[in-house]
Amino acid sequence: MAGTSLFDLGATGVERILETAQSVLETGFSTIVKHMHTLRVVGTFLHNAPPYERAVAQATAARLYSSHVDLSIHRDYALSDAEILSEITMASSATDLLLTSYTDPQTFGDGRRLTEKLPSVVSTPMISLADDIYGSQAALAELASVRRHLDRIEGRRIVICWGFGSRFVLPRTPHSLLILGAMLGAEMRVAAPPGFSLVRRAVREARKRAKTTSVVIEEIDSFEGAFEDA
Template sequence: MNLISIRDLSPGEVEAILDRADELKARRCDPSARSILAGKSLAAIFEKPSTRTRVSLEVAMADLGGHALYLSTKDLQLGRGETIADTARVLSRFVHAIAARVYDHKTVEELGRYAEVPVINALSDLEHPCQILADLMTVRERFGRLAGLKVAWVGDGNNVCNSTILAAAMMGMEMAVAAPPGYEPDRKILDLAESLGGRTAVLADPLEAVRGAEVVSTDTWVSMGDEAEAAKRLGAFRRYQVNSDLLRHAKEDAIVLHCLPAHRGHEITDEVMDGPQSAILDQSENRLHSVKAVLERLLV
């Protein structure tokens, strides 16, 4: 089994992973957890640098008794022209799973096609399933449920937005996306969410999107690989900042999510990010616990 898309899991499997993540979080210091993945190894391939993805994968494997190898493309023959297929086949003879944080979604799909061990999408340009599991865990911690909640995404219709749309459709959540023209979510993702029974409103007005929302989520306006468009993007997204004025249109008990890193003063203000409605640090921590549950599910 691979985790290339959040759609590789059924709603029941998502709930089971979240249940297990809650258990692992509660018993973080339980030494018996170190036997869960004893003797297991994870190859973690990084085309893009990371803080949360790298640390969560390495600490998760260590906490569960396994071992993670950090592999940048400079450390692999991929950087000298070896095919993705050959890399997948060879790594499968050495390790028990492969995680890949890549630019092109096709790269992680090809790894999944040729590897003989589970492959985890640790971020691609299309989806970020590991992030959305942490987000769902955080939302469920705060509200005790997922179904029936409204999630408002404000900003770029990027990979995290795509996974949020799919997860919302799967888990019975209402979804509204506010994005400037030209930066809307992937059309195929929207169509897939609709086929799953999802309700996704794509709007130009961020006030309308957050109205009545329990969850308000955002991300950087300039992702890795978009740096050449920075000036253009900063201009296009100026109206899409998550600030206290915007948050007043959400429900009184709404929480704010940001997958980080944040560009304070751009997509989110200090007042909101450090304020009482922010669940961002819990969300970040939950990357660890949720990926532990994923690794256990795929490797045991």
């Protein structure tokens, strides 16, 4: 089936997702469950994913009264992309929805490339939770919280602080948050120490997809003062 990037949905599509998330928070899952009666089996295809992603997928499937099956490939040896795609194609045909999170930190970018290939070979609807470049589902959760507390995102100034901690993680959520925030019309500021700036392709994507040409995307290398006017 053909794939559609979350970014391709545009500001209107992303706003609808955030509105649906707000409705679920306010009314529980009862409202959405009646529209999901065909969602009987949810499959997950996870590779190097944080444990919470599996737990969240299982909990969500349970709240939707759906069964959850783990389609992750567990091998003691590496598989080629063709072998991975072949296995997941066969397994996913038994599901109604496929959730993926594929990260390969040793070959930065390969997880994204594999994720982009999946929609063309699987026959079931698919949602990418994350890969090694983008973490859009986590970014949507962050923006849903901003929207809930500030009422709107457009015109707000959002600061992304990354790289100042003692533990290095892939900046996939900051990448998606930067792009989605700009799409929704927020002024975006990225605070990261020297040498830890976000991947240039993500910054270019944010500038390209910004809601208007007046949307400000700023990068600074100091933690001090980063939040003063946010």
